[in-house]
Amino acid sequence: VDVILTSGGTGFAPRDLTPEAVRPLLEKEAPGVVWRIMEVGTKHTPFAVLSRPVAGVRGDTFIVTLPGSPKAVKENLETLLPLFPKILQLIKTATCDHKA
Numbered sequence: 001v002d003v004i005l006t007s008g009g010t011g012f013a014p015r016d017l018t019p020e021a022v023r024p025l026l027e028k029e030a031p032g033v034v035w036r037i038m039e040v041g042t043k044h045t046p047f048a049v050l051s052r053p054v055a056g057v058r059g060d061t062f063i064v065t066l067p068g069s070p071k072a073v074k075e076n077l078e079t080l081l082p083l084f085p086k087i088l089q090l091i092k093t094a095t096c097d098h099k100a
Contacts, residue, residue: 034054
């Protein structure tokens with residue numbers, strides 16, 4: 001499995017425990033990816049800051065938690081999809097060609 005995406009459970013409600021469940025599974029967190037998700041999200045709504053996304057790597061798999069809102073998931077995927085080839089290259093080959 002190259003990528004695991006979850007949806008929902010990233011808010012502040014008592015039942016929102018996805019970040020707490022996923023974070024311990026990560027071997028390497030990806031704070032830059034989380035930053036990018038938040039940056040783009042706040043361009044759509046100031047309420048994006050109320051989400052608590054987590055992103056990172058476990059083994060050869062990239063994992064990202066997405067909000068529960070279908071609109072927010074779409075916006076997040078528009079941000080993430082162009083990054084996946086490079087992320088997966090780094091995970092699978094451990095090499096970087098240093099090109100933008």
